[in-house]
Amino acid sequence: MLKLEKLTRKFGENIAVGNATIEIPDGQMVGIIGRSGAGKSTLLRLLNRLIDPSEGQILFGDTDIAQLSGKELRAWRSDCAMIFQQFNLVGRLDVITNVLTGRLHTIPTWRSMAQVFTPRERAFAIQALDRLGMAHTALQKAETLSGGQQQRVAIARALAQEPKILLADEPIASLDPMNAKIVMDALRDINKQDGITVICNLHTLDTARQYCDRIIGMQDGRIVFDGTPDLLTTAMAREIYGAEAHEAFNEAATSTSIPAAQPVRELA
Amino acid sequence: MSDIIMMGGSAGATGDAPHDAVHAFERHRAELRASKRVWNILLLAGFAICLGLSIYISQFYPDRLASGVPRIFEYFGTIIPDLQWDLLFEGRTEEGRAVPGSLTYWYTDFWDYVGLIFETILMAITATLLGTFFAFILSFSASANLAPSRWAYWISRRVFELSRGIPEILLALVFVFMIGIGPLAGVLAIAIHTTGALGKLFSEVNENASSRPIEGITAVGGTWAEKMAYGVVPQVAPNFFSYAMLRFEINVRASSIIGFVGAGGIGQELNRVISFYSDDRVLAVLILVVLTVTVIDLISERIRHGFIGKENF
Ligand SMILES: Nc1ncnc2c1ncn2[C@@H]1O[C@H](COP(=O)(O)OP(=O)(O)O)[C@@H](O)[C@H]1O
Ligand SMILES: [Mg+2]
Numbered sequence: 001m002l003k004l005e006k007l008t009r010k011f012g013e014n015i016a017v018g019n020a021t022i023e024i025p026d027g028q029m030v031g032i033i034g035r036s037g038a039g040k041s042t043l044l045r046l047l048n049r050l051i052d053p054s055e056g057q058i059l060f061g062d063t064d065i066a067q068l069s070g071k072e073l074r075a076w077r078s079d080c081a082m083i084f085q086q087f088n089l090v091g092r093l094d095v096i097t098n099v100l101t102g103r104l105h106t107i108p109t110w111r112s113m114a115q116v117f118t119p120r121e122r123a124f125a126i127q128a129l130d131r132l133g134m135a136h137t138a139l140q141k142a143e144t145l146s147g148g149q150q151q152r153v154a155i156a157r158a159l160a161q162e163p164k165i166l167l168a169d170e171p172i173a174s175l176d177p178m179n180a181k182i183v184m185d186a187l188r189d190i191n192k193q194d195g196i197t198v199i200c201n202l203h204t205l206d207t208a209r210q211y212c213d214r215i216i217g218m219q220d221g222r223i224v225f226d227g228t229p230d231l232l233t234t235a236m237a238r239e240i241y242g243a244e245a246h247e248a249f250n251e252a253a254t255s256t257s258i259p260a261a262q263p264v265r266e267l268a
Numbered sequence: 269m270s271d272i273i274m275m276g277g278s279a280g281a282t283g284d285a286p287h288d289a290v291h292a293f294e295r296h297r298a299e300l301r302a303s304k305r306v307w308n309i310l311l312l313a314g315f316a317i318c319l320g321l322s323i324y325i326s327q328f329y330p331d332r333l334a335s336g337v338p339r340i341f342e343y344f345g346t347i348i349p350d351l352q353w354d355l356l357f358e359g360r361t362e363e364g365r366a367v368p369g370s371l372t373y374w375y376t377d378f379w380d381y382v383g384l385i386f387e388t389i390l391m392a393i394t395a396t397l398l399g400t401f402f403a404f405i406l407s408f409s410a411s412a413n414l415a416p417s418r419w420a421y422w423i424s425r426r427v428f429e430l431s432r433g434i435p436e437i438l439l440a441l442v443f444v445f446m447i448g449i450g451p452l453a454g455v456l457a458i459a460i461h462t463t464g465a466l467g468k469l470f471s472e473v474n475e476n477a478s479s480r481p482i483e484g485i486t487a488v489g490g491t492w493a494e495k496m497a498y499g500v501v502p503q504v505a506p507n508f509f510s511y512a513m514l515r516f517e518i519n520v521r522a523s524s525i526i527g528f529v530g531a532g533g534i535g536q537e538l539n540r541v542i543s544f545y546s547d548d549r550v551l552a553v554l555i556l557v558v559l560t561v562t563v564i565d566l567i568s569e570r571i572r573h574g575f576i577g578k579e580n581f
Contacts, residue, residue, distance in 0.1 A: 074491065084484070087484075157484075
């Protein structure tokens, strides 16, 4: 169980995330929606401590994640994998090494510095890649892959971490609908088969409705909606997206549904 | 001049609005040019003053040059070997003496020179390797975007500044006093200078590295060292290599000079023949030095370009 207590992050006067209080049971698939600047990325980055909170608590079990530092913080990050909109792979390293970096936390320093990996570790990484249909690219440089392929490698790297939680910050925002669907399906499989909690920032509404057990809506740093997809009314969604409603409801733009999913058509 | 027809906007509504914009622009442009002209004149005056001062201080006058040039030729006269065509390829006599006028006579100490040039190149290689190593290690904490802490940044920056600020030849002098005459003093001096010079370049390359891969390694729970090794090094390695090779070329030149203060290599021999004999041996050594430097430059350039081509950046 992941529990946020009055979690707040300010940038100067600007409150990027304010007083966020949520409980996320293990194994849930959560979608966070909101217009850009609503604080979605900040919330996710707070969770694996790429940024530090200004106030509040992040409880996982009995540990307050907000207080961790040094070795314990790195252990938490390794338990709480993250994938990014721009993939954040090391382009000049080959795919398998990128995936193996997911295991850095379990590898002694001298071996990680010398880039020495055991056959077992390599096998583990290849299996992770294979799950995403990317094993054949293992020895290619990551930068030679297409966006969709890179995101699948990034998911394999996350899997190699054997995480308890998987965070995804707009994982499909720079992908075409075809690749977006592959990536979202992979995230759902990981959630359903491995029981890993998935928390995913999404820009388009229909994707959130289609894939997530629960939707959290954010507006100006505050959580303004929290519930199952069917509880999210059109009026509420319009309110959350504001001026971006048109784009967010337009399934043709960056959504995963080819053809369009039913609920979205009702909205539009 | 006919009016330019404006497309759309409010141009049609008020007849002289576009004229105002044009006039305002022209006035602004004239002002800008005028102020630029003042600056240009000031710069030119400043340059002229500097030039005049430097001519005065170095006494760079035509008559001095005119009287100096013949003396250069005079000196060349003394170091040019007295070669004779018919004896050019004459070997040694039965008693093992070289015949005056032959190449063998001119290059009596050829194998000594070759040995020294070999030593010079080894000095350059060792100094470049040492310097590159320390520049590499310190360059990450000397980069504003990567430094683990403020004081690590400050210290590594100062180390680089200090080690490239002191001239090599001065360092070599100090080392010759400390550890005695010989190549070790030269290697240390050049290595320290290389650390400073490469360190600055390396940390600038680091500062241009993309933060995305680094963030990726942070997010998997990597330590600072792992972030550098996996997130930064793959991005910067080709540039580092290229700069190190360039530095190697410079260091070959430096290590053939540094011997003048007793720090080993061919420079030591060059200094000896200039101060003791000042005869054709000076030219013999000079030719070998110039040849070595040129050949090394060509080879290293080949390698660098081949490498860059492969990494295509
Ligand atoms: N590093 C930062 N420095 C200053 N302000 C930031 C920073 N990161 C985010 N913000 C601000 O925090 C708010 C939320 O941003 P973000 O979490 O990126 O929104 P979203 O991901 O929903 O588009 C925005 O107003 C943004 O300008
Ligand atoms: Mg964002």
